[in-house]
Amino acid sequence: MVTVSIQSSPNELPKVIGTSPNMKPKVLVVAHGVRSLSPSLSEQIDANYHIINYDCDNTDECKRRMMPGGLYSEIDAIVETGWKKSAPFLNHNLFSGDMVQAYPSSVKIVSCSGHGYDAADIPTLTARGVWYCNTPDTCTTSVANTAIFLILDVHRYFGFAEHCVRIDAWSASRALGSVAIDPIGQTLGVVGLGSIGLATAQKAATALEMRVLYYGPRRKPDAEAKIPGGAL
Template structure:
């Protein structure tokens, strides 16, 4: 790669500490202001540090809104290493001619692996059992010790049948002989349904009523806020499992905790939370609930691929080429 003269280089903010060797690729064409202390702590700090920048490398923790953009008149491109873009005001960016890119595809399989792992851990009560053993409470074997629900041969309902949902469906049908139902705004083609183990489209109420396990993998939007609330949880089979790897706001957390306390649900697994990184205390007190800190895509190869794609998108735009994966 040919270096650009110092005086001609655009300025880029990297808003979170991330793989230094990948960020070094940006330094060939840009003046990079990195974040050595892991993350930018406040919106005001982000606004101040972006004010004289042409490019931004962000993650899902940094919010790009109209107020920030008004303070950053030079900004040309925002590149997030996430696939979701609910933390970016796309309309405000478009109105100002700012290109937004994201990182689809590279995290699909890893996230699907984790979604299935969380389903298994919740339904088979893995978290409870480990804590019980570590606390020294295991003194004898019993027939019903942490007896959970079967995954193989059961019915899985997937809400959100995009790339990740389809990857989960293939694992379910081909690996665990599960019957797969899905809910999407639009029905998939017959060819995709067949590739997903004969997945069948359902309206959301029907999917909830028929499924032994429900997994949420839909993109977040205002319409998805508390899509799963008390009414929807009441439609689910007694003893069913709910897993959320989408966004925290999709689930009414208080209603979920209540459904676990009263035994309506058999188990649940959450990798995302409405106020993350803060976690609603009602969840911490709920039984039969596996909680993980938003790590569905967190394998080292995948996180490196996400960061590299974000950098490649920045390099493309700053060098006058089309971005690889625009939103």
């Protein structure tokens, strides 16, 4: 087994301290192929970790490989990149309760590049002494921007107009003049004023001058104060 000490610089990978200078933690990487790593980062990873690329046809095969003597029987960590965004491992949930129960005792940390943790069985991971890590702020802005695009689309029917252009029926889109409206002054309802909900509300209130209402288990006065015009 190994322990990891965190460096002060966020641009450096953790240094590994093992039972011998040559020991590297074995990391099972489930690559969803969204974005490739830079050469410099790949070099850092190769220098500090022994990477095993996941290539199972299904999770049952993964469980077999985690059994004593199997290819994954001595892994220290599991990392999923691009968190459930592309094939071929889209439906392979390695953080579910039954999968966690199959982990070898060497696994101490699992990580995914995603916002939430709904796909992970946190109680079972905790009971096994396994740390769960995610990246909660990495896609806040991009998701909020997408939400703004969708708000504009449902008000102005951009998707329908674009479709008319593609099928050479531009004249059909002229009917939108009687139904399309501008979102300015409209009310935006946000369910859950978390980081993405707040970012979307801020953009909608600032750029589109929308009124914001939100629903959640409790009021968030600090978040309300960050929205131009406030929120209810």
